[in-house]
Amino acid sequence: MTVPDRLSRVIGALHEIARTLESGEGFAARILRALELLRDVLPCDRCAFFEASTNGKQDLIVTPAPSSAQRARLDVKLKSLFRLITEDEEPAGDASAAEATTTVHAHLAVPVIGMDLTIGVLFIEADSDEPLGEESLRVMSLVAAHLGGYLVTLRALQKEARTAAALARANEFQQLLVGRVSHELRNPVTAIRNGAAIVLRRTTDEANLKTLGLMQSCAERCARVIADLVDVTRDRVMGGVVVRRRHMNLADVVIRVVDEYRLSHPDRAIHFDDSPEPLAGEWDPDRLSQVFSNLLSNAVTHSRRGADVRVSMRREGAQAQVSVHNEGPGIAADLLPEIFDPFKQGRSNAATGLGLGLYIVKQIVDATGGAVGVRSTDQDGTTFTVMLPLGS
Amino acid sequence: MDVTGNEEGSDCVTSVLFDRLWVTLCDAFGCSAAAALLRRSHRRALKRCPALAGAIVERAGSTYRYTVPESWKSASSDSAGAFRVWLEELIPFLVELTGAVVVRRLAALPEFQRCPMIPSAFTPAKDTE
Numbered sequence: 001m002t003v004p005d006r007l008s009r010v011i012g013a014l015h016e017i018a019r020t021l022e023s024g025e026g027f028a029a030r031i032l033r034a035l036e037l038l039r040d041v042l043p044c045d046r047c048a049f050f051e052a053s054t055n056g057k058q059d060l061i062v063t064p065a066p067s068s069a070q071r072a073r074l075d076v077k078l079k080s081l082f083r084l085i086t087e088d089e090e091p092a093g094d095a096s097a098a099e100a101t102t103t104v105h106a107h108l109a110v111p112v113i114g115m116d117l118t119i120g121v122l123f124i125e126a127d128s129d130e131p132l133g134e135e136s137l138r139v140m141s142l143v144a145a146h147l148g149g150y151l152v153t154l155r156a157l158q159k160e161a162r163t164a165a166a167l168a169r170a171n172e173f174q175q176l177l178v179g180r181v182s183h184e185l186r187n188p189v190t191a192i193r194n195g196a197a198i199v200l201r202r203t204t205d206e207a208n209l210k211t212l213g214l215m216q217s218c219a220e221r222c223a224r225v226i227a228d229l230v231d232v233t234r235d236r237v238m239g240g241v242v243v244r245r246r247h248m249n250l251a252d253v254v255i256r257v258v259d260e261y262r263l264s265h266p267d268r269a270i271h272f273d274d275s276p277e278p279l280a281g282e283w284d285p286d287r288l289s290q291v292f293s294n295l296l297s298n299a300v301t302h303s304r305r306g307a308d309v310r311v312s313m314r315r316e317g318a319q320a321q322v323s324v325h326n327e328g329p330g331i332a333a334d335l336l337p338e339i340f341d342p343f344k345q346g347r348s349n350a351a352t353g354l355g356l357g358l359y360i361v362k363q364i365v366d367a368t369g370g371a372v373g374v375r376s377t378d379q380d381g382t383t384f385t386v387m388l389p390l391g392s
Numbered sequence: 393m394d395v396t397g398n399e400e401g402s403d404c405v406t407s408v409l410f411d412r413l414w415v416t417l418c419d420a421f422g423c424s425a426a427a428a429l430l431r432r433s434h435r436r437a438l439k440r441c442p443a444l445a446g447a448i449v450e451r452a453g454s455t456y457r458y459t460v461p462e463s464w465k466s467a468s469s470d471s472a473g474a475f476r477v478w479l480e481e482l483i484p485f486l487v488e489l490t491g492a493v494v495v496r497r498l499a500a501l502p503e504f505q506r507c508p509m510i511p512s513a514f515t516p517a518k519d520t521e
Contacts, residue, residue, distance in 0.1 A: 081488070081489065084432075084488060084489075085428060085429070085432060086432075107491070108489070108491070108493070109488075109490065111425040112425075113424035113425050113427075116424065116427075118428055131491055131493070132491070132493070134420070134497060137493055138419075141421050141422045141425065142422075144422065145422045145424070145425075148424065
């Protein structure tokens with residue numbers, strides 16, 4: 001065979017090896033095919049690849065299919081070569097110069113490296129007395145470099161898939177746990193809250209009134225936290241907030257929520273400024289109740305005792321605007337940009353829940369196609385503004 | 393191993409010899425494998441010759457590079473001695489992997505012929521293929 005012919009064969013084989021190692025599907029068969037192609041162009045009788053995985057698994061691929069004795073011999077040989085490269089093992093014994101130059105060395109071995117990690121050994125062996133030369137070594141090195149890149153990419157993809165699966169399992173478990181625990185706690189907490197309210201109405205003793213009042217407010221706080229947890233968990237399980245739209249008047253929902261808060265907080269002045277014109281749209285009344293309830297709860301909780309709270313509605317172009325305002329103190333300026341993030345509290349010393357209320361507000365308003373914003377200073381107090389698209 | 397050549401001349405600059413070694417191994421095995429082989433033999437040589445601590449072969453981003461001690465940049469028997477210890481660890485290892493192929497090629501390089509550090513048995517470069 002002429003040199004150009006031989007060169008052409010080698011280039012053809014390298015090209016075919018590169019194409020073979022383009023996909024990770026059936027990678028063991030692909031590596032075997034690459035070895036076959038390599039054997040076709042090198043003066044060798046056997047071609048083998050030994051791979052050691054990071055989890056301790058070791059694999060030997062040989063072409064042509066060896067006898068069991070041959071396989072066992074190659075397994076020992078390649079394991080030894082791999083240990084020689086990766087550990088401080090002594091060379092097997094043919095390390096003397098005299099021996100090396102007189103004994104026929106009818107094999108070549110090249111480390112296969114990927115991302116600076118020794119992955120395995122590429123090995124060829126000839127039965128003839130002709131020593132394998134430099135040209136074979138160069139071709140092997142090219143294939144070894146390609147194999148190293150291929151295997152390190154495969155390992156990274158496999159690791160990524162395992163990590164994604166583990167995260168999905170952990171996430172599912174977390175959602176199930178939170179959902180289940182919240183659900184199991186909701187009924188007993190409701191019973192405690194209602195029981196405290198009933199006994200509170202029948203009690204005249206000052207000391208008992210104080211204790212029962214405390215019990216009731218604690219139970220209410222627990223109920224709010226549980227409701228938020230159930231809500232967020234449900235939305236995550238469903239892949240986002242589910243909005244069930246129907247035609248409705250905004251005032252119906254806002255007035256009902258304001259009335260509820262006036263009843264539950266008789267010591268607070270909650271003002272309501274209705275819109276001069278009716279505001280109607282395609283919205284979810286239950287979800288909007290949740291939005292305004294959370295905003296009112298926030299306003300009542302975070303304003304001074306006795307301070308006024310004001311809810312106002314008006315039309316703003318093609319949108320309905322609902323504002324919930326409370327007098328100071330304001331939200332710290334550095335917290336404002338992240339006030340709608342989960343588990344954020346406007347003021348740490350007034351924390352009354354998990355910090356999910358405003359997060360839920362934003363999720364619902366976003367899912368409705370609206371927007372929510374906040375302005376807050378110590379002087380002017382805090383105003384949350386919800387914009388909702390009006391119906392045609 | 394029978395390593396001959398204590399009579400290397402004054403132009404035997406160890407950094408030059410190391411560079412020839414590095415280029416030859418990169419050409420034969422690829423630089424990532426060359427780095428693995430050099431580091432493995434360096435680990436063993438370091439136990440016998442602490443002066444080798446200043447020689448480093450490392451990955452730098454997507455490529456490999458080496459650093460040799462400043463003293464290797466001029467001819468000195470100390471640096472040649474340290475390099476010889478490294479070669480004593482490396483050569484049996486290369487022989488185990490490739491027989492005489494790579495070692496003969498090193499021995500045939502003019503720099504190593506002027507500064508004989510490779511066992512004399514490898515000196516006649518007669519590869520067949």
